[in-house]
Amino acid sequence: MPHVLIIDDEPCVRAVLVEFVKDEGFTVAQAGNIKEAKIQILRQAPDLVLTDLHLPDGNGIDLFPLLQSSNTDVVFITGHASVDSAVEALRLGATDYLVKPVNLQRLGLVLSRIPRLGGVSAWGMSFEEDGRFGKMLGKSAPMRQLYERIRKVAPTDATVLLMGESGTGKELAAQAVHELSPRSKDPFLPVNCGAISPNLIESEFFGHERGSFTGADRQHKGYFERANGGTLFLDEVTEMPIDLQVKLLRVLETGLFMRVGTNKEIASDVRVIAATNRDPEEAVAEGKLREDLFHRLNVFPLELPALRERGDDMLMIANQFLDSLNKEHETHKTFSPETLQAISAHAWPGNVRELKNYVHRVFIMADGDMIKAGLIPLQVSSAKASATSGTHISVPVGVPLADADRRLIFATLEQCGGVKKHAAEVLGISLKTLYNRLEEYAAAGYEPRIANEAARDNA
Template identity: 35%
Template sequence: MSVGRILVVDDDAAIRTVVREALRRDGHVVETAASVAEQRRKMTEFQPQVLVTDVILPDGNGLDLVPEMLADHPRMPVIVLSAQNTLATAVRATEQGAFEYLPKPFDLGELSRAVADALTARGAGLDDLADAGSGEDLPLIGRSPPMQEVYRTIARVVANDLTVLVLGESGTGKELVARAIHDMGSRANKPFVAINMAAIPRELIESELFGHERGAFTGAAMRTAGRFEQAQGGTLFLDEIGDMPFEAQTRLLRVLQTGEFNPVGSARSIRTDVRIIAATHKDLQKLIADNAFREDLYYRLNVVPVRLPSLRQRTEDIGELALHFLEKAAADGLPRKRLERAAIERLSRHSWPGNVRELENLMRRLAALSREEWITVSIVDQQLSGDMVASEGGAPAIASGGGLADAVEHHVARYFATFGRDLPPDGLFERILAEVERPLLKLTLAAVKGNQLKAAKLLGINRNTLRKKLTERGIDPSDVRRMG
């Protein structure tokens, strides 16, 4: 590993000490500074090869100083640390010319690798990153570590035309990522055109993508431009690419290879200039193994993968998202509502099979149906339990009557209602089973005061099966015993 002179700038003495000692263990020579003024002095005295700086400093902003530092020291990579963990910060760091952006709290191993990469890049002369576009009015929300990784990937690709493949469950915001990449890139003033492969009949896919000439097929009364022509100069977003028919995949691959296409029914070639962003909730590797997706097309699309976390993997973002969706609902004319802290905690414990889309739909329903200004934990609990129905006055009420089968049917219906025309993510049986088994196991154990032998007998399963299910469902028998 390359070693060098590293200057660490942070107003937190503990962070300066920890980072300094970690980098020294890697063999680097390290100096520290607590302010902009001290940083400027150390830059002259120490002549660092890599600068590691915080954003918020007592006498200035570390991001604002990056262009100045690079102007005076053009071969010095700058690594930015920030507790302001938003996409705007990540993009702005890239805009200012930072080599790397690490959100706080950061992993020391990750910082060590970033410093090593910076020294290598400095030696190769790769110390300048291009403009990443505007960072205003960004659509992505959340400060969790999984989202930080998404922001960093986006920040790296907005300044170029590399093909991006966005992967994630339905409802995680794949189109928002595609729009963010387009809106912050050099093609922002050109068209953004989206096409959902799962929503178009397979016999019309090629016509939709490449257009058709008059008379090309029955009903083709006039020449029609396809999505490639409509997106000329801009970005074409191919949503649900995993649902694209195999024969259409072949034509798409040819376009990606040659940069040209022929409208249906025409021998005329059209040169295309579009950036391709594709997305899917399906496992493309499995589709390849099943001969349902072309492996060569997969590698053409998967140049830069962006993996979106499920909402279950970023529960710390739920409060911020919920409040944002309530504000958005109010901006759309729905009553303005406020959310109790206990209600946010209840939202954070939910499994969210529909991800961010399900959360947004829930917030809009609560804004529309809740009579009170404050949304309480009991109202949220009723909604998440599938018990809220609209009363005559439009306020939420508890549904009465019906047995377990009715309750389960109502709950499963919510999964499908959440996605509208789409289907929920694969694995619905296991998710429903887990949601039914968990309370059954907990209540049974509580009824027998934690005695697993009695619980197994009562449930009609053997004790080993009970233990396995408790482990699978994350149930601690000692906690249940205390509850009982």
């Protein structure tokens, strides 16, 4: 999905633009000044930058050198319109120039010119080359089998269910299915089902009409409407409330849904790809996932292998991450043979995500060009193994599932020393989901017992 960066020092202006751009089917990042904008650009290269010309710490034109090596379009939005500034911006490579208050119809035309992904990857290279398939890295036998299955299912409209541990790259696999499908020129919209407030989840999925509830001061298009023609990726689908699962099943079977606050049905042409890091059959047995929805999603299951099952892929991926950091920071750091051996020997319970974080940490810690073993003890990353050994909780028969979940989460968090990121990995849920659960428990008067209180804010 194309990505837009909005830069403006007025929060109200950013809020309006962010909502409009999201409704048009784009992912969005925002910044209030040049410094924040540079951070966002390094995190994810945008396809389009909408920037105010005059910012608190400089001029929007100052960003051009950072964007010259990419195919990013730059459009200036300013209340200080003048012929001279417009000519200068266009001379430097801006594609357009808008004046506040922004005409949203004209902005819609600007967005319509942004190309959608087709036969090339997001960074403009061929979709596949040796050791890379879309944005996925690896050439081990399990990954080659995965690539082949993606090639088979992508051209169809079959619903795909991605299964695998946290950090194995389920969203990247979903993107690959989308990019190889006839829907590749339309939106790819990822949704984390466990990160949405239960009070807003129906509105977020199906949209709402103005005045349908307190605070609904404008019509809102939901995920199914914004992804129309494209692909909707439902991550952590087992975290979706049961009552919404009923409505999702109906959309999948009929292709129709209704916005909150109306009885008018809207047709939806969306391919659904779902993902879970839990065993879906266990989720059905536990009452977390409706059996009929599971069978509707499980048309074409794809299992993503854990990193520990992928042999030399972990060394290739580590070197790829390191190469990217060297290029970004203009350095020439390399792994020592001992470090490579330690990487190969580690189990990587957090999979590719954990490996990426580890490479970033040792890159920062290394003083010279050689990254030596022992800079960051790999045992720190093995919370999953240590936290699950020798610790048990007892749950009497008849205890509600919600109470059992709470006890398990608290016990795991305590065993992990309050480090929420490790606890989330052990539980097989996202960090956002863990935070949401802890906020719900706190509102109900429940708090975990953690010996080191300072660790409670450690993500």
